[in-house]
Amino acid sequence: MSISPEHLRYCESHEWVYVDETSGIATVGISAFAVAELTDLVFMALPKVGQTVTAGGEFGEVESVKAVSPMYSPVGGTVVEIHSALVDKLESLSVDPYNEGWIMKVKMSDPSELDRLLDWDAYSKQCSH
Amino acid sequence: MAIDEALLSNATPAWPVVMRVYRWERPTLSIGHFQRIEDRERVPGLRDLPWVRRKTGGGAIVHDQELTYSVLIPSCDNQPSKGHNESLYRACHNSIAANLRTLGWNAQLSESCTCDPRKNENAEPFLCFLRRSPVDLVVGNDNNKILGSAQRRSRTGLLQHGSFLLRRSQAATELNGLLDLPKDLDTFCENGSLSRMPGKEMRGLQSNIGSNLGGGSRIGSSNLELDGWIEFLVSSLKQGVFQLLQIQWQLGKLTDLILDLNGVELTGNRFPLQ
Numbered sequence: 001m002s003i004s005p006e007h008l009r010y011c012e013s014h015e016w017v018y019v020d021e022t023s024g025i026a027t028v029g030i031s032a033f034a035v036a037e038l039t040d041l042v043f044m045a046l047p048k049v050g051q052t053v054t055a056g057g058e059f060g061e062v063e064s065v066k067a068v069s070p071m072y073s074p075v076g077g078t079v080v081e082i083h084s085a086l087v088d089k090l091e092s093l094s095v096d097p098y099n100e101g102w103i104m105k106v107k108m109s110d111p112s113e114l115d116r117l118l119d120w121d122a123y124s125k126q127c128s129h
Numbered sequence: 130m131a132i133d134e135a136l137l138s139n140a141t142p143a144w145p146v147v148m149r150v151y152r153w154e155r156p157t158l159s160i161g162h163f164q165r166i167e168d169r170e171r172v173p174g175l176r177d178l179p180w181v182r183r184k185t186g187g188g189a190i191v192h193d194q195e196l197t198y199s200v201l202i203p204s205c206d207n208q209p210s211k212g213h214n215e216s217l218y219r220a221c222h223n224s225i226a227a228n229l230r231t232l233g234w235n236a237q238l239s240e241s242c243t244c245d246p247r248k249n250e251n252a253e254p255f256l257c258f259l260r261r262s263p264v265d266l267v268v269g270n271d272n273n274k275i276l277g278s279a280q281r282r283s284r285t286g287l288l289q290h291g292s293f294l295l296r297r298s299q300a301a302t303e304l305n306g307l308l309d310l311p312k313d314l315d316t317f318c319e320n321g322s323l324s325r326m327p328g329k330e331m332r333g334l335q336s337n338i339g340s341n342l343g344g345g346s347r348i349g350s351s352n353l354e355l356d357g358w359i360e361f362l363v364s365s366l367k368q369g370v371f372q373l374l375q376i377q378w379q380l381g382k383l384t385d386l387i388l389d390l391n392g393v394e395l396t397g398n399r400f401p402l403q
Binding site for chain 2: 030038039045129
């Protein structure tokens, strides 16, 4: 299934989340806006499978040519899968940050946390400021 | 450098901008956040140095015959959460370059880049000063890099720190410092403009770590020369950040800020081996 950015929820810090309604698993990545702000990506530190993440807490880091920036989880829960191959093909984030660029999958502890996130319209408005 | 980390993690919007200039008690290697310490085997002379891992990325730096600086900008409204602040790099580096030119060195920004995201880390030189990014400060026709900086973002603020290489270190003899390079008396005209950061008026706090100046080997033939270069760097950074943020600097002490230093060792090998 192809993920469309209009159907995602977003953090103010530019991470996105997609929830599979059948499994309840949340897929997390960073938005095209974030990728553009970061410019040339050289490394990404992923969380570990089994790691607990909290909504709004740091789950990893990304290094661009001139800065290290944190990534914040949109939801809390347990990391059940990470996209290990992404580290060796960070350029795919520039091409397709919403499908090829997924970073981690989380079994959510509190799905109501999604309600605090921005929808596409609100996120787009934020990015335009 | 642990103090830089503590400043970043403790900053609040009420804090001023904080700038520090310091030296190291003994020659020490700082590695970039994602570098592997094992890779120092690639460079003779680094093996026996004490080392720390920075919060910022980039390559490894030998802190020996150099001055280290840091600038902390606390978070404010609408501050980006990701990516680098190009303006801050250029403000600091352009100011230092301009002042070096008045002293006779042909100093300018590199405007070239050795970084290729398609390359793996091992394809890049281990040492920072053998890498090039567009805002690095280089001197002379051979483009010797004598100033490199890196940034780290967090919710609490933006930290930029860098190394101003004054003389060649015995641990990295391939790297010429500024004082190893001849001056160039050609005039150098510079074009460019500095963009201003949006946001509230900011205050600046400048902290010179005078008590640390006696540690380690001396850069010049006298403390007077070292003091002169410290003043040069402080003055240049103040000018650069002032042009960007329009802040008024004042000399202060770290104790003026409330720092939670629990868990931050200020001596010894702060960062754990990985």
